[in-house]
Amino acid sequence: MKAHPKPLPPLHSDAEAEQFVDAADLSEYDLSGFKPMRFEIEPKAASLNMRLPGSLLVAVKAKAKARGIPYTRYVRMLLEADVAEGPSKPPGPHQ
Incomplete structure (x- = not known):
């Protein structure tokens, strides 16, 4: 035993x-x-500055906190996941 x-x-x-x-x-x-851990090895040489509605930023920060990660890393993960999906249809006229 x-x-x-x-x-x-x-x-x-x-x-x-x-x-x-x-x-x-x-x-x-x-x-x-x-838990599996993802290591970020590639250097971050470029930056992005965005303006968002305050409510969206609050929601993003809450989601990131629930996952236990900084909100900037969470946004980067969302972008990486979307780009990894490959090409998508171009946005329609109201998007």
Whole structure:
């Protein structure tokens, strides 16, 4: 019978985390609470300045907060997801 997984020890720095991962058998630990994480590697050399209705900005910030990320990252994720979908129809006359 397999023993219950161990909880992860507290890790207070990147160095401690690296040392732990190098030495530990991670199959012995409870990793069920982990969530996938997306790393942003590409440098951000361009900027965008937009004017929005205040209510839209409040809603965007609330959605980002619910996801636990900064609202600028949330907006960037929305843009990246839309662009990744590929070409779409051009907007109609009232859009």
